[in-house]
Amino acid sequence: MSLSIGGAVSEPGVLPQTNGWLAGARDAFSIAMGYYGVGLAAGVVEHAAGLSVAEILFLSVVLYAGSAQFILVSMLALGQSVSAIVLTVFFVNVRHVLMSAALSPYLRHLPAWQNVLLGAQLTDETFVVAIARCGREPQLSARWLGGLQLTAWMVWACANVSGALLAGSLSERLLQTQVLSFALPCMFAGLLVLQLQVQSVRWRGVSVAITSAIVALTVAWHYPGPWAVIIATVVGATLGLLLTPTTVEPTA
Amino acid sequence: MMELRVSIVELVVLCALVTVLPRVLPLILLSRITLPAWLRAWLAAVPVAVLAALLALQVGVPNGQWTGQDPAMLFAIVSALLVATVSRSLLLTVLIGMLVYALLLSFF
Numbered sequence: 001m002s003l004s005i006g007g008a009v010s011e012p013g014v015l016p017q018t019n020g021w022l023a024g025a026r027d028a029f030s031i032a033m034g035y036y037g038v039g040l041a042a043g044v045v046e047h048a049a050g051l052s053v054a055e056i057l058f059l060s061v062v063l064y065a066g067s068a069q070f071i072l073v074s075m076l077a078l079g080q081s082v083s084a085i086v087l088t089v090f091f092v093n094v095r096h097v098l099m100s101a102a103l104s105p106y107l108r109h110l111p112a113w114q115n116v117l118l119g120a121q122l123t124d125e126t127f128v129v130a131i132a133r134c135g136r137e138p139q140l141s142a143r144w145l146g147g148l149q150l151t152a153w154m155v156w157a158c159a160n161v162s163g164a165l166l167a168g169s170l171s172e173r174l175l176q177t178q179v180l181s182f183a184l185p186c187m188f189a190g191l192l193v194l195q196l197q198v199q200s201v202r203w204r205g206v207s208v209a210i211t212s213a214i215v216a217l218t219v220a221w222h223y224p225g226p227w228a229v230i231i232a233t234v235v236g237a238t239l240g241l242l243l244t245p246t247t248v249e250p251t252a
Numbered sequence: 253m254m255e256l257r258v259s260i261v262e263l264v265v266l267c268a269l270v271t272v273l274p275r276v277l278p279l280i281l282l283s284r285i286t287l288p289a290w291l292r293a294w295l296a297a298v299p300v301a302v303l304a305a306l307l308a309l310q311v312g313v314p315n316g317q318w319t320g321q322d323p324a325m326l327f328a329i330v331s332a333l334l335v336a337t338v339s340r341s342l343l344l345t346v347l348i349g350m351l352v353y354a355l356l357l358s359f360f
Contacts, residue, residue, distance in 0.1 A: 030346045054254045058261065063268045072267055082263055090270035095302075100278035102298040108283035115283060119276035124306055131299040132342075179354045182325070186332045186349030188307040193336035193345075195300050205300050212301040213308035220313045228313075232305035233298060240297020241290060 024147025027133075030187040031125045031148075032155040037180025039156050042069055043163015049073035053164050060160035064153060065123065067226075068092050069160075092226040098233050099127040106130075106140045114142050121149040125184060128191045135198040204243045212236030324356035 039060070046056045051073065063069055068089045075085045100119055107115055126149050130140060192209060199205035216232035287295070311329050332349030339345065 030342060033346070033350075051260065052253055052255045052257075054256045055260050055264075058256060059264050062264050063271060065271050068267060068271060072263070076263070082266065085263060086266045086270055089267040090274075093271045094274045096271075097274040097278055098298050099302060100275050101282055102295045102302075104279050104282040105287070105292065105295070107279060112280060112283075115279040116276050119279040120272045122275040124302070128299065128303055128306075179350055179357065182328065182350050182353045183346050185307060185310040185325070185329055186346045186353075187342065188303055188310065189329050189332040189349065190336040190342045190345030192300065192303040192307060193333060194340065194342065195303060197337075197340065199300070208297050208300045209304035212304040216305035216308045217312045220309055228309055229302065229305045232308075233301045236301025236304065237294050237297040240301065241294040244293040244297075 019141040019144050021143050021147035021150075024141075024144040024149075025151040026147075027129060027144070028126075028148045028151035028155075030183055030190075031129065031152045033180055034125065034182075034184035034187060035152060035156045036159045037177045037183065038066055039159020040163040040166070040177050041181065042066060043160040043165075044167045045070060045163075046073050046160065047164040047167040049077045051164075053161060056160050056164045057157060060157045061153075063089075064121070064156060065089075065093055066156075088226075095226070095229045095233065096122055096127075098230070098237075099124070099131075102131060103127065103134075103140070106134045106138070107142075107145075109139050110142050118142065118145050118149065121153055123149075123152065125187065126152050128188065132191050132194055135195070201243075204240060207243065208236045208240045211239050324353060324360065327356060328353035 042060070043056055046059065046069065047053075051059065059069060059072070063072070071088055071092060072085055075088065100122060103119075103122070107118065110118070126145075129148060130145055133144075134140065196202065196205045196209065212232045212235065215235045216228045219231050220228040307329070311325055328349050331352045332345050335348045336342075336345040
């Protein structure tokens with residue numbers, strides 16, 4: 001395929017089937033299944049904590065963070081102060097700093113306002129799907145990422161509201177919810193294997209993965225809370241850096 | 253059912269603010285400067301580390317309302333890892349992983 005690179009527009013749109021909004025929405029399929037399951041459960045919990053349907057819609061659209069929403073409603077039900085809730089939510093979500101930083105080389109071609117919009121919708125799941133694509137492409141398409149994230153966002157909000165509306169009759173559906181939410185760990189497993197397969201040095205990636213998993217479990221067993229992912233990521237990535245020869249430029 | 257309490261709106265907006273900042277600030281700040289090679293090597297190792305940590309926590313630690321620590325989950329995740337290694341297909345991995353989990357849950 002011949003492309004003129006001289007044009008001012010960095011995204012020529014010649015590959016709509018892989019770079020466009022719809023392709024992004026399609027690549028959100030696994031996330032959508034998982035979010036529907038988790039979102040239904042979240043909606044039930046939020047409803048049980050006394051939030052109205054309108055409040056649940058507002059919560060899932062504006063906050064849009066699974067673990068933070070569970071924390072917010074459970075702390076609210078326990079009568080905790082606003083400052084305690086906000087601080088806990090911050091600690092739970094500060095891990096996204098690492099993911100946002102890892103994505104930044106692939107989004108720096110975009111204007112700042114697009115970085116703000118795309119970054120604001122970043123979740124664990126959209127991050128791992130997006131970063132899997134970065135191994136194959138030097139930069140991410142804003143439309144593809146937008147399609148991916150908008151789909152995930154809408155499914156999450158719909159699932160939360162569905163959970164609230166179905167709350168009374170959901171007990172027999174809990175098995176289905178459990179299976180649907182299992183799409184997320186399966187997706188993590190699949191993406192982990194795919195990430196390891198594109199690594200230039202396989203044993204380095206495997207060492208990082210095993211170290212990170214062990215650290216995460218160790219921290220989580222001793223200190224329940226938000227720190228496991230952050231500490232495991234810092235330790236794992238530092239090991240990855242130490243195992244990278246200084247003379248060789250990292251390619252991905 | 254459709255009421256929207258001011259106190260809830262305020263709380264959600266504050267929580268959203270502290271959620272959005274860590275998601276957005278690195279994208280804005282790091283895109284303005286050229287990162288040193290060591291930092292790029294460190295960031296390049298972040299995805300594998302994040303994925304492994306998230307996966308380990310979902311399988312190994314009871315998490316909120318929707319996952320628990322059970323052998324069915326462990327077995328289904330091992331199946332998913334094998335399917336991913338052989339097929340290199342994310343969709344197939346997710347579908348077979350869910351199928352294995354559903355079968356294990358309904359039979360045992």
